[in-house]
């Protein structure tokens with residue numbers, strides 16, 4: 628289904644600062660690391676490019692150091708950036724994150740009215756050929772991006788392409804009802820859905836996990852991948868279910884692992900891998916991702932994933 632698709636994203640490009648202090652709720656002065664390249668669609672696409680997929684990003688950065696930092700990284704990793712605008716008079720979007728001892732996160736996003744959501748987009752700019760448009764649900768919290776993404780999704784579907792979706796339901800970015808309705812619409816268009824377990828709870832609080840997965844599959848997506856953090860992932864495709872146990876690693880910074888998982892999974896599907904194999908490598912890529920601070924710093928390529936999965940190496944022995 629995804630074979631030979633070019634992967635495109637329309638969405639926010641950010642830099643992120645990560646607090647070194649746990650439990651500070653972003654309301655205490657302390658040390659931070661950053662700026663790190665970020666933005667869920669950008670992390671996702673960077674990983675897809677590193678895994679060998681043909682990619683194009685549509686988004687915006689400011690004419691500033693943060694913007695140049697992210698653009699340089701995306702280009703170095705092979706992402707097609709001709710669709711990224713440098714937006715006059717707007718700053719690059721910024722996110723801050725801090726963790727609590729139990730792994731819960733606080734985010735502050737400076738995204739609305741920055742270059743992150745104020746870029747020009749029209750479906751005419753989409754490249755020719757068979758496309759897979761990947762949508763990160765968090766992008767749908769911003770009205771201008773919502774319009775851009777829906778117009779892209781409609782155009783891609785009309786042209787016989789594929790829509791994939793990571794619901795990525797960040798409560799901080801999904802505060803209005805229109806955002807939730809738009810996410811439901813994108814889920815209805817999607818051919819491949821990649822929710823985390825917390826996305827399932829957020830989307831269908833009244834359903835248990837199996838019922839929530841069944842509801843998603845019933846929306847018409849032939850492939851569903853459920854991300855379970857340290858517990859690994861489950862792939863449901865072609866009438867089969869593959870439960871992939873999590874790898875035992877030291878978690879430093881889990882933000883971005885989901886995008887890295889999705890980027891690996893879809894990049895491999897576009898290159899003809901079977902869903903089970905794509906899931907196996909994505910599960911390893913997600914585990915590698917959490918071991919490094921910075922949401923895109925944990926992205927990896929085929930050689931690193933193969934080394935991680937080698938018998939006797941860190942990922943050679945699932946937990």
Ligand code: ATP
Nearest residue numbers: 823854855856857859882883884885886910913914
């Ligand atoms: P985010 O939205 O923050 O990018 P997510 O909630 O969408 O992340 P997760 O389930 O946290 O996604 O992580 C994605 C994948 O990464 C998991 O399915 C698993 O394969 C891997 N992973 C995440 N955390 C760990 C961990 N602590 N140990 C091993 N693997 C992990």
Ligand code: MG
Nearest residue numbers: 795823885886
């Ligand atoms: Mg996620």
